[in-house]
Amino acid sequence: xTRLPPExxxxxxxxxxxxxxxxxxxxxPNTTVISQVYYVDETHAALSFQFFSKTIxxxxxxxxxxxxxxxxxxxxHWALQLAFERSETEGPIFDAxxxxxxxxxxxxxxxxxxxxxxxxxxxxxxxxxxxxxx
Amino acid sequence: xxxxxxxxxxxxxxxxxxxxxxxxxxxxxxxxxxxxxxHRVSGWxxxxxxxxxxxxxxxxxxxxxxxxxxxxxxxxxxxxEFPSHETYQFKGRFVRHREIQDAxxxxxxxxxxxxxxxxxxxxxxAPEDVxxxxxxxxxxxxxxxxxxIFLQTPGPGAGTRLVPPMDQ
Numbered sequence: 001x002t003r004l005p006p007e008x009x010x011x012x013x014x015x016x017x018x019x020x021x022x023x024x025x026x027x028x029p030n031t032t033v034i035s036q037v038y039y040v041d042e043t044h045a046a047l048s049f050q051f052f053s054k055t056i057x058x059x060x061x062x063x064x065x066x067x068x069x070x071x072x073x074x075x076x077h078w079a080l081q082l083a084f085e086r087s088e089t090e091g092p093i094f095d096a097x098x099x100x101x102x103x104x105x106x107x108x109x110x111x112x113x114x115x116x117x118x119x120x121x122x123x124x125x126x127x128x129x130x131x132x133x134x
Numbered sequence: 135x136x137x138x139x140x141x142x143x144x145x146x147x148x149x150x151x152x153x154x155x156x157x158x159x160x161x162x163x164x165x166x167x168x169x170x171x172x173h174r175v176s177g178w179x180x181x182x183x184x185x186x187x188x189x190x191x192x193x194x195x196x197x198x199x200x201x202x203x204x205x206x207x208x209x210x211x212x213x214x215e216f217p218s219h220e221t222y223q224f225k226g227r228f229v230r231h232r233e234i235q236d237a238x239x240x241x242x243x244x245x246x247x248x249x250x251x252x253x254x255x256x257x258x259x260a261p262e263d264v265x266x267x268x269x270x271x272x273x274x275x276x277x278x279x280x281x282x283i284f285l286q287t288p289g290p291g292a293g294t295r296l297v298p299p300m301d302q
Contacts, residue, residue, distance in 0.1 A: 021162035
């Protein structure tokens with residue numbers, strides 16, 4: 001079972017947008033920027049579901065997802081392979097993500113636009129740190 | 135994949151966005167098992183015909199990128215202007231790849247400068263080298279035929295297909 005290493009936690013908390021790639025059942029990839037990757041436990045991460053989007057439709061058709069998290073201070077990025085498990089619209093994970101989304105929206109001038117609809121919970125299949133080349 | 139068969143030309147407004155404003159990009163591919171994978175993008179240039187874009191990729195995961203593109207040709211690239219968050223996604227087909235040329239290095243350098251300038255207000259004390267390293271040197275150029283363009287700027291219109299228009 002793949003576990004998220006402790007050193008990724010501050011990267012997930014740094015407020016830098018992440019990028020997510022999904023794929024539809026007919027084989028078309030979709031790439032999108034997401035506001036937040038939330039550490040749930042050693043083997044799970046939650047992604048913010050803010051808009052009714054192709055990403056959401058894709059993971060319901062094909063549960064595999066790729067997420068890239070950027071570590072500006074560490075001059076690297078993290079590549080995560082994930083599998084969608086469930087969606088939560090209430091509870092402690094949703095509440096914590098909603099609070100963080102509001103903070104991010106306030107800092108980036110997106111108040112009133114960023115609104116958490118659900119916390120989508122994914123199992124971590126693999127995680128890799130990729131240093132940036134000179 | 136089920137792309138609509140018609141002649142796609144990138145509108146002038148989006149050509150100007152790509153050439154003068156976008157400062158960060160990320161590409162998505164998938165393998166034969168429909169497992170998606172992401173790739174950082176170091177640079178881009180719109181083709182003279184306004185139907186293709188050349189994307190410049192760093193060395194990381196190069197073999198995986200080429201294998202997916204040569205196997206199924208599917209590529210999606212999101213380009214954003216940070217910090218305004220104006221964002222578009224381009225979907226289409228792999229055409230060909232080649233090694234990096236001098237003009238590509240100059241292209242990446244221009245985009246790197248644009249990116250660092252946009253980040254500077256958020257990281258006023260960060261060393262220049264740290265910010266510049268975020269845009270890695272290119273290792274591979276990929277020509278890509280644009281088949282669909284979507285609005286991705288955060289908000290209720292995100293996901294709307296712009297080209298071809300939704301009614302086609």
